[in-house]
Amino acid sequence: xxxxxxVSGGIAAYKTVQVVRALVTNGHEVHVVPTENSxxxxxxxxxxxxxxxxxxxxxxxxxxxxxxVALGTQADLVIVAPATANTLAKMAAGISDNxxxxxxxxxxxxxxxxxxxxxxMWDHAATQANIxxxxxxxxxxxxPADGLLTGGDSGPGRMVEPDEIVAAxxxxxxxxxxxxxxxxxxxxxxGTREPIDPVRFLGNRSSGxxxxxxxxAAADRGAYVHLVAAHVDDGVLDRALHHPRIAVERxxxxxxxxxxxxxxxxxxxxxxxxxxxxxxxxxxxxxxxxRKEDGTVTLxxxxxxxxxxxxxRARHPGQTIVGFAAETAADDAELRExxxxxxxxxxxxxxxxxxxxxxxxFETAENRVLFVDAxxxxxxxxxxxxxxxxxALWDAVLRLR
Ligand code: CTP
Numbered sequence: 419x420x421x422x423x424x425v426s427g428g429i430a431a432y433k434t435v436q437v438v439r440a441l442v443t444n445g446h447e448v449h450v451v452p453t454e455n456s457x458x459x460x461x462x463x464x465x466x467x468x469x470x471x472x473x474x475x476x477x478x479x480x481x482x483x484x485x486x487v488a489l490g491t492q493a494d495l496v497i498v499a500p501a502t503a504n505t506l507a508k509m510a511a512g513i514s515d516n517x518x519x520x521x522x523x524x525x526x527x528x529x530x531x532x533x534x535x536x537x538x539m540w541d542h543a544a545t546q547a548n549i550x551x552x553x554x555x556x557x558x559x560x561x562p563a564d565g566l567l568t569g570g571d572s573g574p575g576r577m578v579e580p581d582e583i584v585a586a587x588x589x590x591x592x593x594x595x596x597x598x599x600x601x602x603x604x605x606x607x608x609g610t611r612e613p614i615d616p617v618r619f620l621g622n623r624s625s626g627x628x629x630x631x632x633x634x635a636a637a638d639r640g641a642y643v644h645l646v647a648a649h650v651d652d653g654v655l656d657r658a659l660h661h662p663r664i665a666v667e668r669x670x671x672x673x674x675x676x677x678x679x680x681x682x683x684x685x686x687x688x689x690x691x692x693x694x695x696x697x698x699x700x701x702x703x704x705x706x707x708x709r710k711e712d713g714t715v716t717l718x719x720x721x722x723x724x725x726x727x728x729x730x731r732a733r734h735p736g737q738t739i740v741g742f743a744a745e746t747a748a749d750d751a752e753l754r755e756x757x758x759x760x761x762x763x764x765x766x767x768x769x770x771x772x773x774x775x776x777x778x779x780f781e782t783a784e785n786r787v788l789f790v791d792a793x794x795x796x797x798x799x800x801x802x803x804x805x806x807x808x809x810a811l812w813d814a815v816l817r818l819r
Contacts, residue, residue, distance in 0.1 A: 419494040419591060419638070421448045422525070424518040425465075426498065426505035427455030428577070429568050430534040434499045435460060436580035438468045445638055445661040449489055451475070451518045453505065470660065477517050486517055490524025495591040498522075500534030500577045503545050509557070510548035528590040530558040532583050537573030560586040598812060599640030604682035605633045606693035606725070608648035610672045614717065615704040622694045626650025628742070628772075628785060628804045629692030630658050635808035636688075637663040644682040648675055648693050672696050672722035683729050683737070688815055690740040691726045692770075698722060730765040738815055741766040744774040750788075757790040767792060767818055770811055789814045 421441055425431050431452075441448045450465040450473050457475070465473045477486045490496070498505065498518070505518070509531075514520045522529065531552065539545060540562060549559060561578035577583075607629020611619040626647060633645040634657060643664045647655060658664045667682070669675040672695045683689045698719035708715055726741050733739060743760045747753035757771035771788045786801035789811070797817070800810030 419446045420492050421446045421587075422489055422493045422496045422521055422527075423448055423450050423469075424496065424498040424501075424505075424521065425450060425452040425456045425460065426500060426502045426518070427453055427459065428500035428502050428534045429459055430500035430532075430577035431456050431459040433577060433580050434583075435464060435468055437497065437499055437583050438465070440580060440584045442469060442660075443662060445634070445657070445663065447471075447657055449473075449493075451489065451521055453516055453518055475517055477520055486520045487524045489517070490521040490527075493521070493525050493527040495527050495587055496522065496525050496529045497532070497583065497587050498529070499532035499583050501531045503533075503535045503539045503542070503548075506531070506533060506545060506548045506552065510551040528558065528587075528592075529556075530560060530583070530587040530590050532560050532577050533562045533575075534577035535562070535575050536567060536569075537571065537575045540573075540575045558586060558590045596640035597816060598636055601636070601641040601688060602644075602686050603633075603636045603641045603688045603690070604644045604646070604679060604686040605629055605636070605690045606646045606648070606669075606675060606679055606695075607633065608650040609694040610648045610675055610696045610722075611670055612672065612696045612699035612722070613703045614700050615706065615708050617707055620696055620699065621649065622696065624649075624694035626654045628807065629690070630654050631804040631808040632690050632692055632811055633658055633664055634661065635805060635812055637661050639809075639812060641688075644686065646675060646678040646682060646693070648695075672699060672725065676723045676725045676728060679725055679729060680732065683732065684734075686737065688738045688740065688819075689729055690742075690811070691729065692742045693725075694744065695725055696722060724764075726764050726766065738768070738819055739766045740768045740770065740811065740815060743769055743771045745771060747773055754788060754790070754796055757788055757796075758794045761790045761792070761794065768797070768811075768814055770807075787811075791818060 448469045449471050450469045462473045514523050563576045563578050564574045565576040566572045608626035609622040609624035611621045613619050633643045637643045645666045646669050669678045701720045741764050745756045761769040769790045785804050785807045787807050788799050789797045791797040800807045
């Protein structure tokens with residue numbers, strides 16, 4: 419999940435470091451938005467090191483990219499911890515004179531707030547009215563706890579402990595249960611590149627986004643993932659490289675992909691071939707750059723191993739194998755027919771059939787997929803972001819197992 423953690427100016431900010439650390443360790447992408455005042459308690463360097471992302475308090479950075487709105491719109495979850503009486507009042511009034519205020523106005527994600535202040539301030543009618551307003555808008559309020567406060571007083575006002583904030587936040591975001599816990603999964607992604615000479619290759623338009631989304635969804639749901647990545651677009655692997663339950667291995671050509679996936683699959687309960695494997699390669703790669711003056715060039719191509727068919731042949735008992743099919747089809751009926759035939763030919767348990775064309779399927783964030791199983795029926799369908807499709811794939815796998 420993409421999580422924004424807002425930090426306002428209270429001494430409890432030091433405990434929020436643990437909140438950010440726990441979220442990052444669980445594979446979430448965390449962006450910290452401190453208020454200016456909070457930096458007196460915990461500084462930018464700490465937030466950047468713990469969250470592994472740059473931190474700014476300014477609404478005026480990256481104006482061209484509307485960064486001030488982007489954080490809020492991208493967020494799957496926003497946490498404000500600690501939330502001071504001042505920040506709660508601003509939230510209730512919709513004041514957006516800093517990056518946190520803007521982010522909170524721009525987001526439609528669940529918002530979880532952990533108040534921290536002196537008991538007298540918490541008990542004040544103004545604060546209580548603000549809390550009631552926020553609750554009525556669906557904001558989740560966790561705490562405050564009753565206990566010892568800074569300065570030796572005691573009473574309600576203490577920020578709840580980090581693990582309680584994390585649990586409340588994940589519950590509010592409807593984080594999927596760990597329904598793939600302990601499952602070992604091998605996933606391939608990206609497009610293989612078959613060299614022609616030292617500067618050229620045969621490749622394809624695969625960005626790797628769908629396969630990486632499949633890996634992240636599995637890992638977020640508790641699985642251990644071995645991700646074999648061919649060529650992917652810039653930045654696509656970033657979250658996977660930091661995920662504690664994903665090991666990333668690179669493979670360039672179909673032959674390398676074949677070897678890597680065979681090895682990864684020996685230990686896997688579920689195998690997903692989402693990579694776009696080139697069907698052909700050049701048998702004799704030229705050691706020198708082929709030149710124009712060589713005249714017309716004819717490339718002989720030989721067929722590559724079909725990685726998926728090899729994995730199906732080597733399948734061990736209890737292993738579930740999933741393939742992808744990228745098809746150009748005139749309509750849904752043709753897409754379905756092609757999917758049913760390809761599933762049977764490949765012998766997989768589940769085939770995710772994806773309609774592609776010049777405008778569809780590649781390099782986009784959105785995707786639409788039919789899942790065909792061994793009954794040769796469309797078991798389910800999914801459309802939406804590649805993450806939505808990925809979660810639907812794992813739901814379909816769970817139904818088969
Ligand atoms: N695949 C593979 N090895 C290949 C080609 C494809 O493992 N050499 C896998 C892909 O990863 C995908 C599935 O097979 O999971 C289907 O890929 P697709 O390109 O649609 O199938 P092809 O067998 O190449 O069939 P077509 O004749 O339609 O191109």
